[in-house]
Amino acid sequence: MSRILIFAGTTEGRLLAEFLNRQKVQAYVCVATEYGGQLLEENKYLEVSHTRLNQEEMQHLIAEKKIQMTVDATHPYAAEVSANIKGACEETGCEYIRLLRSQTHISEESMVCVESVDEAVEFLKQTKGNILATTGSKELHKYTAIPEFADRIFARVLSTPEVAEHCAALGFTGKHLICMQGPFSEELNTALLKQFDARWLVTKEAGKNGGYEEKIRAARKAGARVVLVGRPVQESGLSLEEVERYLVEKAGISVRREISVIGIGMGSRENMTCEALKACQYADLLVGAGRMLEQVQELKKPVFVSYKPDEIYDYVMSHPEYEKVALLQSGDLGFYSGAKKLMEKFAGEEILVYPGISSVVYLCDRLHTAWEDVVLTSQHGRYVNLISKIRKNQKVFALMGKGSAVNELCRKMREYHMDQVILHVGQDLSYPAEKIQSGTVAELENENFSDLCVILAENPQPDQVVTHGLEDEVFLRAKVPMTKSEVRSISLSKLHLTKDSIVYDVGAGTGSISIEAALQAEDGYVYAIEKKEEAVELMRENKKKFAADNLEIVEGLAPEALEELPSPTHVFVGGSSGNLKTILELVLKKNPQVRIVINCIALETVAEALDCVKTxxxxxxxxxxxxxxxxxxxxxxxxxxxxxxxxxxSCTGGKAE
Structure with a gap:
């Protein structure tokens, strides 16, 4: 791996050195002062020097250390030093990389823009009022040309004995000399300006990490005007993130990342846990859907707007400069969250998990009801037989996805005569527009609901039946043939249904098999195929009576009526109209492992069925x-x-070996 040399005269230079250290990459770091060296801890990966070098000494260092890449991270105003570094690289054939502090463009009508400290001094000679000078100690002697400078000027410089001694010799002493190490917050800048009654703030355009934005906002708050010393030259180069990315690619660095998967609760900032917010504050990159990132925008972190795991993974992998990545998820990570897929994508990285407050906890607490006995589900972006769950349980909570889904649920429940159920609809939970409505399905059916909504359904009279074998008398029959109760029980047992079965009932008749299969396969789906119009109408009535919402009635003749249906896991044939073999061939083609049960009364049908299971x-x-x-x-x-x-x-698809 190439040896890297960093001239770290700025915060960005120090951050780059710390990045390489964390990645266990060896680097030689030159800082301008002994104080700068104290900010970087020397170890087996970082060799730190605070000796000032001329161009010839730089050339010697590059040759001696066999440096192949040099990063110039000196201050934007250190033009002479940058020229020496660039010249040394050209002489030695070393690759030169300029790391630029990002410029911040702030429009301020009351700002006075000058090209140098000399020009700033000339302007300030014509003004009155106190001045807070934050341009450093190197050019502080120029301010002595301002009349009454010892009374008017308050100089903020680095807190080293050498700097303090130098400034005192110029006449800056006592409260007029502020020795502090940055960065400085907006609040501290404001306090200093107010304390010294400063009418003027002199600063250089030092970029984001130089605290430039905080100074400008503080001056605005304190009522001071800004004298801005512009950059001496307009350079071309790379940002800190771009340099890190370049070094990773060029030097083959394997980045060690820390991935924080964070549940942010309902969505509002106040709803986040303290540890979740702290994880966001320490992250280099925040990733999530737009409404989630809005709640942490004041942290002023780089963001990537996405909720797609593949897209997020690709972005993070292509930006190695982000070592600490926060992936924001709504609600809690264990409740219908995308966190599971994200953690699978980032397997192998260091993953930290920060749970959040789920919508079910939040809504139940708002309603003053316990959630320990609530059945939890979601129909947001997925199919769920919500009618069946509400029919069978006293309390059901569901994420709805869209407000119109609540209206559709109310319509279905009214159609299935579930008028006893009380719905609680939570909209925009935790946001200023939060609203919770409670009522019967008739009362809520025509209301308008937000797309960000959830429901809690309370059913005082849930269906407690857990076995198949409904009595024949409970079905609406007319003159349509029906599989009798005892035979139906045996047939359903032979089907070996699961909760998520996809069932065909061919020749469904009254739909007794279809209804019971739908009630058993609550998370699956049943297709009842019937050619007779009278039977179809009867089935529709039975579907309403038993609230079999996962039952679809298909009017037509098999096998043609089966062709467009999804692949089945289970097939029951109660009537085939002489097409048994072609029906079985089709379902076996759709699913070679399908489970099949055939009921035969006529001996001719028995013979046909026996031929099928043989061939x-x-x-x-x-x-x-x-x-x-x-x-x-x-x-x-x-x-x-x-x-x-x-x-x-009964039989199962697939010949034994």
Whole structure:
């Protein structure tokens, strides 16, 4: 790796040296004063010298240390030193990199702009009032030309014995000599200007890290006018971040990063935890969606606006100058947050996690209700069978994504006769526009809701049934055929449904299988395929009665009606209209591992089914002949009445090896 030489006459130079030290890269650092050397701790990676060098001595140092890259991070006003460094690099063939302090452009009508301290002094000779001079000790002697300088001028210089002695010899003593080490805050600058009743502030355009912005704002607050000494030459070069990026690429440095994943709560600054805010303050880069970054904009940190993990990862990897990166996420990191994917992307980096206050905690506390018994879910950017969850549980909390989703939920609940449910809708939680509305679905259906909203649904009469096997009498039937309760129980057991199954019910009839499958596969979806119009209308009524919101009725004949449907995990065939084999071929093509159950009453259908399980790529074939007898009261006696025997044939896609 190339040996790097840094002339660190500025804060940026020191920060660059500290960056290389943290990355365990060896560097030789030259500072102008012994005090500058005290700010950098010498170790096995950093060799620090505070000896002033002329061009010839610089050339000797570059040759002796075998330096290949030299970074000139001297002060913008040290034009002579920069010329020597550049000349030394040219003579030795060493690469020269100019690190420039970023210029800050502040428009101020009352500002007096001059090109040098000499010109500033000439201007101040014609003025009255006290002057706070912050241009350093090197040119302080020039201010002695101002009439009554010892009474008018208050000089702020570095806090070293040599500087203090030099200034005292010029006549700056007592309260007129302020020996302090920066950086200086806006508040401190304001206090000094007011304390000394300064009418004038003399400063150089020293950029952001030189405290220039803080001085200008302080002068405005204190009612002082600014005399600005402009930069002597307009240089070309790189910013600190650009130099760090260049060195990483050129010298092959492997950057060690600290990734902080931060839950910021609902969104307002006041809602953030103290440790989350502190992590943002120490970060080099803040990343998040626009509304999240708005809450920390006063930190004046570099930002990248994005919520996409891949985009965020690519940006961070392409900006190695950012060692401490804060990734902001709304709410809490463990509650439907993008934090999981972000942590997967940045696996291998040092990851710190700062939890936040979740919207469920916030809303329940606002409502003075416990959340320990709340079922948590989200339909923001994802499908969730929210109707089923509300039907089965006393309390359900959900992230809604859009305000219109609340209106749609109310419409569905009214259609499914869930009028007993009370909804609490939280909008813009923690923001000034925060609003919480409570009411029945009828009361809230036509309200306008913010897109930043959540709900808490309270159902005083949840459905407590947890097993399949609904009685036949609870279904609306008319004259449409229906799979009877006992056979339906066996058939559903053979299907081996899971909570997220995607089910086809082919030849659905009244929809008894579809309804029970939908109630079991709460997080899945059921497609009921039926060709008869009367049966379709009956199914629609049964869907409303059982609030089976994850059931879709498809009117048509299989297999054509199946072609555009999503791939199934489970298929039940109760009627095939003679198309059993083509139906099975299609579902096996969609999902070779699909689970299949076929109910047969006619012996011809049994023969057709047996041929299918023999010739198609299926395994785990099981055939059960089910005969059910149901009692019937005849007078004072109970007589058993036999039902048609049913053959339940089940199998799974995929031939055994």
């Amino acid at each position: 198609l790529p299926v395994t785990d074939v099981d055939i059960a002949a089910v005969s059910v007898g149901k009692s019937k009261e005849i007078g004072r006696y109970h007589m058993m009445m036999g039902q048609n025997p049913v053959y339940v044939i």
